[in-house]
Amino acid sequence: MAKPRATRVERVVMENVRVKTLVFDLELEAQPGQFIMLWLPGVDEKPFTLSYMPKVGVSVARVGTFTQRLHEINEGEMLGVRGPYGHGFRLLGEKVCMVAGGVGAAALAPLAETLKASGAKITTILGAKSASELLFERRFLACGEVSVCTDDGSKGKKALATTLFLELLERRDFDAVYACGPELMIYEVARLCEERGIKMQAAIERYMKCGIGICGSCVLDGYRVCVEGPVFDGKTLLRSEEFASVRREHSGRLVRI
Ligand SMILES: Cc1cc2nc3c(=O)[nH]c(=O)nc-3n(C[C@H](O)[C@H](O)[C@H](O)COP(=O)(O)OP(=O)(O)OC[C@H]3O[C@@H](n4cnc5c(N)ncnc54)[C@H](O)[C@@H]3O)c2cc1C
Numbered sequence: 001m002a003k004p005r006a007t008r009v010e011r012v013v014m015e016n017v018r019v020k021t022l023v024f025d026l027e028l029e030a031q032p033g034q035f036i037m038l039w040l041p042g043v044d045e046k047p048f049t050l051s052y053m054p055k056v057g058v059s060v061a062r063v064g065t066f067t068q069r070l071h072e073i074n075e076g077e078m079l080g081v082r083g084p085y086g087h088g089f090r091l092l093g094e095k096v097c098m099v100a101g102g103v104g105a106a107a108l109a110p111l112a113e114t115l116k117a118s119g120a121k122i123t124t125i126l127g128a129k130s131a132s133e134l135l136f137e138r139r140f141l142a143c144g145e146v147s148v149c150t151d152d153g154s155k156g157k158k159a160l161a162t163t164l165f166l167e168l169l170e171r172r173d174f175d176a177v178y179a180c181g182p183e184l185m186i187y188e189v190a191r192l193c194e195e196r197g198i199k200m201q202a203a204i205e206r207y208m209k210c211g212i213g214i215c216g217s218c219v220l221d222g223y224r225v226c227v228e229g230p231v232f233d234g235k236t237l238l239r240s241e242e243f244a245s246v247r248r249e250h251s252g253r254l255v256r257i
């Protein structure tokens, strides 16, 4: 296994009330949707999507001990970085829709920028619990049209991202759809695309330890999410018995989603 390279945090950006971006003094050749492993010596090592590339940035939502420690990192401090790992998004489509829920926007923002640069027309549905948790609205606006929705109605429509997506599908044609966010949201987006014969891909999460296909902790119905994923096409996710149903904890125990 490659050793983590000691990498300096060049810049820290507060994106919203829950998410900070760490920009590293590092450039990597990577595809949108790929991830890196971040190592905090004496704490743990965990996976994060590249939210900026080729200059590497990751956008971290504070949810527990490790991410709290990442939020305490100051500019100039060092972290261990391994990767990039996994399969990223295949770049498809000229009329493209992004469905981003919460911190899922971190994987889709660099994808939207890459597709926009290749001439695609991008429409984004950006959802969050509330206005204060919306992520990268300005980056998506720079790529095309954006419809915002929040659970509490504090910005945009008070609706689920999937409701807005269905409304959009009734008015517009898309030849590719990309999703990242809560698993039940991804499942519904995949189902709606399958019904209409639209190509769909999503970046998903499973508990990861090694990040390179050795330990088996991230397995989803026989796929190692760290190697064969984290991006899968909609058909594969809809065929899966585990997706949007169960996930493994640190101990390997399966728990209901
Ligand atoms: C491929 C991939 C990309 C990710 N990208 C991002 C990202 O861009 N931004 C972001 O904020 N989060 C991302 N995550 C999730 C991030 O790894 C977890 O939020 C983080 O590890 C939580 O650690 P914690 O100690 O703060 O919280 P904990 O209290 O340990 O856990 C909180 C939740 O995070 C999940 N989690 C904990 N450890 C891991 C692990 N080793 N692997 C996967 N999930 C874990 C668990 O499901 C748990 O429910 C990604 C996960 C994966 C698998």
Ligand code: FES
Binding pocket: 207, 208, 209, 210, 211, 212, 213, 214, 215, 216, 217, 218, 219, 224, 225, 226, 227
């Ligand atoms: S994290 Fe070890 S096999 Fe995927």
